[in-house]
Amino acid sequence: MRLILKFFLILGSFTQFLVSSCGSRKEMVYLQQDSSFINTVYEQYVPKIKPNDILTITVTAADPKVTIPFNLVSSFAAGGMTQQTDLALRPTYTVDNDGNVSLPMLGKVRIGGLTRIEAIEKLKKELSVYINDPGVNMNFNNFRISVLGEVARPGSFIMPSERVTVLEALGMAGDLTIRGVRKNVMVIREDNGQKSIHRLDLTQQNTLSSPYYYLTQNDVVYVEPNKTQINSSKLGTNTNVIISIAGLLITVISVLTR
Known part of the structure; x- marks a missing residue:
């Protein structure tokens, strides 16, 4: 029985070694202080309008009244609309492959490659x-980020x-798991x-200076698994083999210790 108990202790230690590793603070804590110059000026990396x-x-x-010819009117629009309904019925325009939008009265206007503020101007x-002193409201309807x-x-x-x-996008996705590689x-x-x-x-503050720190439309953020998760996956696929071997060894030990 002592041999069987030792066997289980060894097997447990071996399994724990495979599926776990010692994580350090440097691997887990975000934006640790370093000697890099931090520059987070958003205007340097503001997204541009794309096809x-x-x-x-x-x-x-x-x-x-003077704006009516320049605004598309939804067939569902009617008097007494709430603010939420009004926002939902505001006209949308798709940027074509040449960077143009087709607007009432103005026709095609090229705004591709401009920032939202530049396009408004x-x-x-x-x-x-x-129109004397016109105003323009413009917003992205499909600013999509995948995590x-x-x-x-x-x-x-x-x-x-x-x-x-990138931190805000990760926050919307519930943050990295303990198994995600932050580096x-x-x-x-x-x-x-x-x-x-x-x-x-x-884990480094100089990430704040990266041109990829601010995301643009359709960016994909991918967090890879650490070695612990990879090893756990490998162990999981071989669970039946491990159980079979463990069962065989227990049987052999039981016979030898009778």
């Missing part, structure tokens, strides 16, 4: 020919604004049809 973006655009003025200039891998709630998320950081978070980005990959070390 297939869906934008909500409305024209405003002191006299609402351009439309104001175009509208000033027809995959070792996070609590992986999935795709529509962001309320274009100003979003090697991948950001996959597509620009002009070309995909690029950049890796961020979330």
